[in-house]
Amino acid sequence: MWKFIIRRVMLAIVIIVFGSLICYAVIRMLPTSYVERVARQRSTMPGARPYTEILAQLDARYGMNQPILIGFARWGWNALRGLWGDSWFFSQPVTKKFADVIGYSIVLNVITLFLEMMLCIPLGILAARKQYSRTDYTVTVIALTCISLPTFFLATILKYIFAIKLGWVDLYGIVGRYYEQMNATGKFWDMAAHMILPIVTLTLLNLGGLMRFTRTNMLEVLNADYIRTARAKGLPERKVINKHAFRNTLIPLVTYLSYLLPSLFGGSLITETLFQIPGIGYISYQAIVGGDIPFTMFYITFLTALTQISLMVADVMYAVVDPRVRIS
Amino acid sequence: MPINPNPQDAGAPSARRLDDEARIKVLSPSMLVFKRFVRNRLAVVGTCILAVMFVFSFAGGLISPYTQSQTFYKNDVMWKEYASLSVNSEYRYTAAVGADLPGSARTQFILALNANKPNYTAGGADYTWTRLDDDFIVISRTSEVATALPLAGEYAFTLRPGADFPAEAQSALIAALDAKQAGFEWNGVQYITTRIGKSYSISSAEEIAIAAARVFDAYEPGYETVTAQYGFRRAALTAIAEGSEAFEYNGASYSQRADGDIVTVYDNSTGQPVEFAIISKYIAQGFSPDVRVSVAFKEAILDAVNARAASFIFPDDEDPDREYQITTPKPDTYTIKRETVTLLYDTEARPSLAHWLGTDSNGMDMMTRLMYGGRVSLMVGFVVVALELVIGVIFGGIAGYFGGRTDLLLMRFIDLFNCIPSTPIMFIMGSVMDTMEVNPYARIYLLMFVLGLLGWTGIARVVRGQILTLREQDFMIAAEATGIRTSARIFRHLVPNVMPLLIVQATLSLGGVVITEATLSFLNLGLKYPLASWGTIINSASNIYTLTNYWYLWIPAGLMILVTVLGFNFVGDGLRDAFDPKMKR
Numbered sequence: 001m002w003k004f005i006i007r008r009v010m011l012a013i014v015i016i017v018f019g020s021l022i023c024y025a026v027i028r029m030l031p032t033s034y035v036e037r038v039a040r041q042r043s044t045m046p047g048a049r050p051y052t053e054i055l056a057q058l059d060a061r062y063g064m065n066q067p068i069l070i071g072f073a074r075w076g077w078n079a080l081r082g083l084w085g086d087s088w089f090f091s092q093p094v095t096k097k098f099a100d101v102i103g104y105s106i107v108l109n110v111i112t113l114f115l116e117m118m119l120c121i122p123l124g125i126l127a128a129r130k131q132y133s134r135t136d137y138t139v140t141v142i143a144l145t146c147i148s149l150p151t152f153f154l155a156t157i158l159k160y161i162f163a164i165k166l167g168w169v170d171l172y173g174i175v176g177r178y179y180e181q182m183n184a185t186g187k188f189w190d191m192a193a194h195m196i197l198p199i200v201t202l203t204l205l206n207l208g209g210l211m212r213f214t215r216t217n218m219l220e221v222l223n224a225d226y227i228r229t230a231r232a233k234g235l236p237e238r239k240v241i242n243k244h245a246f247r248n249t250l251i252p253l254v255t256y257l258s259y260l261l262p263s264l265f266g267g268s269l270i271t272e273t274l275f276q277i278p279g280i281g282y283i284s285y286q287a288i289v290g291g292d293i294p295f296t297m298f299y300i301t302f303l304t305a306l307t308q309i310s311l312m313v314a315d316v317m318y319a320v321v322d323p324r325v326r327i328s
Numbered sequence: 329m330p331i332n333p334n335p336q337d338a339g340a341p342s343a344r345r346l347d348d349e350a351r352i353k354v355l356s357p358s359m360l361v362f363k364r365f366v367r368n369r370l371a372v373v374g375t376c377i378l379a380v381m382f383v384f385s386f387a388g389g390l391i392s393p394y395t396q397s398q399t400f401y402k403n404d405v406m407w408k409e410y411a412s413l414s415v416n417s418e419y420r421y422t423a424a425v426g427a428d429l430p431g432s433a434r435t436q437f438i439l440a441l442n443a444n445k446p447n448y449t450a451g452g453a454d455y456t457w458t459r460l461d462d463d464f465i466v467i468s469r470t471s472e473v474a475t476a477l478p479l480a481g482e483y484a485f486t487l488r489p490g491a492d493f494p495a496e497a498q499s500a501l502i503a504a505l506d507a508k509q510a511g512f513e514w515n516g517v518q519y520i521t522t523r524i525g526k527s528y529s530i531s532s533a534e535e536i537a538i539a540a541a542r543v544f545d546a547y548e549p550g551y552e553t554v555t556a557q558y559g560f561r562r563a564a565l566t567a568i569a570e571g572s573e574a575f576e577y578n579g580a581s582y583s584q585r586a587d588g589d590i591v592t593v594y595d596n597s598t599g600q601p602v603e604f605a606i607i608s609k610y611i612a613q614g615f616s617p618d619v620r621v622s623v624a625f626k627e628a629i630l631d632a633v634n635a636r637a638a639s640f641i642f643p644d645d646e647d648p649d650r651e652y653q654i655t656t657p658k659p660d661t662y663t664i665k666r667e668t669v670t671l672l673y674d675t676e677a678r679p680s681l682a683h684w685l686g687t688d689s690n691g692m693d694m695m696t697r698l699m700y701g702g703r704v705s706l707m708v709g710f711v712v713v714a715l716e717l718v719i720g721v722i723f724g725g726i727a728g729y730f731g732g733r734t735d736l737l738l739m740r741f742i743d744l745f746n747c748i749p750s751t752p753i754m755f756i757m758g759s760v761m762d763t764m765e766v767n768p769y770a771r772i773y774l775l776m777f778v779l780g781l782l783g784w785t786g787i788a789r790v791v792r793g794q795i796l797t798l799r800e801q802d803f804m805i806a807a808e809a810t811g812i813r814t815s816a817r818i819f820r821h822l823v824p825n826v827m828p829l830l831i832v833q834a835t836l837s838l839g840g841v842v843i844t845e846a847t848l849s850f851l852n853l854g855l856k857y858p859l860a861s862w863g864t865i866i867n868s869a870s871n872i873y874t875l876t877n878y879w880y881l882w883i884p885a886g887l888m889i890l891v892t893v894l895g896f897n898f899v900g901d902g903l904r905d906a907f908d909p910k911m912k913r
Contacts, residue, residue: 011740019747026753030760140370144901148893150843152850153866153886156875164876171872269751270847288755296752304747 001319008315012308017076019304020297024072027293028064034088034291035062062088062293075297089292090283097283098298102265104174105272105279108195109264112202113257116210119203124214125249128222129241139211146208155201155274162197169193172276198275202268213256214249221248251322258317261310266303361828364906371902377895381888385702392693396700397858399691400683402674407653407665409615413629415660416611419465419539424558427536429467437467437539446510447522456520456533461569463541463609466562470520470531476505477527493530501530540565542591545612545623546605554578555605564593564607590630629654633662676878686880689868690857698884701860705889708776708861709841713834715780720787721830727788728795729818735792742785750782754844758853768856775854779841790833794826828907835900839893846889862889 035058043051059065063074078085084094127139163171170176176190221227222245230244231237260267265280272281280299287295355363365371389396419438423429429437436450437457447456447470454470473493476483483502487493497514504512504521505528511520518533537558542565544555554560560577567575567584568591574583580597582604590608594601605623612626625642632640632654639653653665673691677683685694727738757778761771798804799822807821842862848854849863850870857864865885868874874881 011743014740015744015747018744022748023753026756030756030763137370140901144370144897145890145894148839148843148890148897150846150850150863150886150889150893152847152863153889156866156882157886160875160879266749266751270851273851284752285755288752289759291759296756300749300752303749307747 005312005316008312012305012312015308016301016304020076020301021072023300024075024293024297025068027291027296028068028071030291033064034293035059035064037291079297079301084298085294087287087292087295089287089290089295094294094298097295098280098302101278101283102280104277105265105268105281108198108202108268108272108277108279111195111199112206112268113260113264115199115203116206117257120207120210121214121253124211125218125241125246127211127215128218131219139215143208143211143215146204146206146211149205151201151205151270152274154204155197155271158197158201169196174277194275194277198268198271198277201271201275205271206267210256214253217249217252218245221245224248251318254321255314255318258310258314261313262303262306265306266299361903361906365902368902368905370898371906374895374898374902377891378899381702381892381895382706385699385706388699389696389703392696392699394693394696396696396860397692398696400674400677400687400693401671401691402677403669404672405667406670408668408670409663410652410666410668411612411614411619411621411625411629411664413610413612413626413633413662413664416541416543416609417660419541420543421467421537421539422556422558422561423537424535427469427534429537433467441465454531456531457539460566464565464569465539466535467537467539468518468533468535470533472529472531473519474530475527476501476521476530478505483528493532538562538565542568542607542609543611544605544607545626547603547623549620551604564591564605568607588634590627629662629664676874676881679880685884686878688865688881689874694865694880694884697860697865698862698888701862701865701885702888702892704772704855704859704861705842705845705863706892708772708779708845709838711776712779712783712841712845713838715776716784716787716837717830717834719780719784721791721826723784724788724791725795725818725826728792728799729822731796731799735796738788739792742788746785748782753782754778754848755851755853758848758851762853768859771854771856772859775845775848779844783837783841786837787830787833790829791826794829795822798822798825828903832900832904832907835896835903839896839900842889842893842896862886 036055039051039055039058042048042054048054056065063071066074075085086092087094087097090097123139123142127136130136159171162168170193174191174194175187176194179187179190182190227240227245230240235244266284267281268277268279269281269285271277272279273285276282284295284299286292287299421429421434430451433450433453433455436448437455440446440448440455441457446458447454449455454472455467456470457465457467459465473488475486477486483505485498497519500512500514501519501521504519509521511518511533513519518535520531520533522529522531538561540561544561544564546552546555554577557577563575563577564582564584567573568586573585574581574596576582580595582593583596583601584591584593584607586592590606590610592603593605593607595604596602603623606627608630610626610630612621612629614621628640628642629652632652637654639651641649641651644650650666655663655665657663674687675689675691677687677691679686683693683695685698688694688697723738723742727735727742757774761774766774804817804821807817812820845854845861846863846866849861850867852867855861855864862885866882866889868878868881
């Protein structure tokens, strides 16, 4: 077990290093960079020095004049010491900006995850119990429709109905126009109102996967011998489902949920961008499109690390919840 | 003995036994799959959806009467500038017959006028002007004929050589000088005297031009030859200046009547006064050269302007109740607008028979754009999935078939590839293509390549897993035992068994790719105008105005994506069940 974990951690580290190296190389190879843009801007100011001179100075200042590998090594060494640098786009320490915005994403995604589980697990189990019934077909169609919905279309439709036609909520943003004048309760409700549409969007989008996963696993469990035994010994159906079947469905569910861990931090990128919620998704979108290397590198490394951790957690969790699984 | 004795069978000599091979209908495995697939209602619905979508996208473009980037126009009635009316504040010059007032003389005239000096010099010639009226000045060219020096009550004359100043004129001159008159007339020639120091300069003056702030408008185009003439203008303006109501010109007699600052001239030569011209300080011009402003129309404008009306009615050939609107862009300038038929881009037209889904914001037919957009979206989907399949099958196949160290190495490589966050990378690629201004057609291929490169790991894993399990199965051991070639083992025994899984995987990822491409295009990082894809069409909804007012510009494209992806998912799901009856969806 320990040997497995150590080997897994080693592999994760290699993957994180290579992943961030690839990203660094891609960003550095961009034909135009943030630095060039700033230099061009400054060279057009009255009395400015020529563009090439400013560019050379800025390149040296931002470390863009080094070869990619050396630049990456330097960045990695600083990152190891916890020096992630200052974001170019936001003119703030990267970690501070990250800490400022991550809260929104976590709130958004945790509520979404909670709603998802509340909806999907009962519906999935229902569909599995009544396989091939009208209910089953309905659940399957709903699940597949949710999977097939493009984020931007769903978000736009929701905006059109609830923000434009009905006017219940605002189109964009996390706070309303009068946020500053509100008292604490008012501020809370204002923010909550702005979170409604993004949460609905995210929940609907992720509904399908979990619902089908629950259904498939429940079906598998329901076909198992011990369920037949439970039925054979005359247990009431309620007990068979809730005690014998459902508990066994939880095993793959726990693993599935730990796979979802990175999506808590990065899964809502498009939704946040569409609703302009200043969470990590929207902020990193701005940083990426704006060519902000420190922030993008930090975000991508963070995501990669998180993915690796969640994979490890999933493996370990699997062994923990299911005593039949023995990791070799 | 038959197991199941049938009364009909009993008598029949060739009665078949129940376990007779001819009675058992053997279905081929693919037939079984097909039967199971057809039994699944969702899968059939999905197949129908996909069929419709393919016909719509690929055949639709051929049937549609329009092309992808054909723009449509419409005639719209707009209030457009028709004519303008302004108060003339500049002097307009009319030169006498055979005379000429050069530009420098005009400039110097204005300077002299502003300085209130009656004499000025321009271009080596001397000029003088006489104001007859606030708006009417006569300009004459002068040439010195003599100088007179007063000497003890007498005048000593010095004649200019070649000048025509007869002795009889001298007595008239002396009389004028004694009376201290600025000028005198003798024998039809005007002379002016100017005092220079002690002596006088005597010049003959020849009238060469008039400067008037009033303009002439003839009632009939035929009258313009008269109204443009110097003599007519001089006579009419002099009559105005003198306050007389009649004047003669060229043997014809005219009368005029003033109404405010507008004077109407009548031609009396036929005995009956005929409206001939109007003289006013207002200039009316058409906005385009082909518009001729008639006097009647000008009068109508002037009436409306004087009444401070915002609009007036003036009949024309087409419309007896033609309405005109008056606006005042700046003081003393009036713009007259009328409703004009104008050719415009037919943008954001509502759905109609000609355009079933209306037109987009560039005036292109939305239905046709959707068809061509579907072509691009589906093509991107297929090419990307094909690319994913090729890479995925090669990597997964090698890893699965050879196992061991190769497998470990390749799987770590796949892990590595898998950890690249695809969304940020696609965003980066999109903005790179933006800054490099990649040609929209090249963009498609780049986009396909990037999407394929980022998405193959899933397929590789599936293939590898499947091959690993298959390798251990009895039929593979049997195949190996028969000693057939490795290639035959792979292609005859392994590949057919991986195929079902691949087909399912490919169908399901087709939907995903369509969504990804649409999302990128929606965020303006994917395909670009003039190419249509369903994502770029919805992109117009990111503009709040379009989103709010023109539902038909974005909802159809969104539904297209939704329905197509749903179709792929239904079919993929149905195929999975059909291939793997154990699982039952």
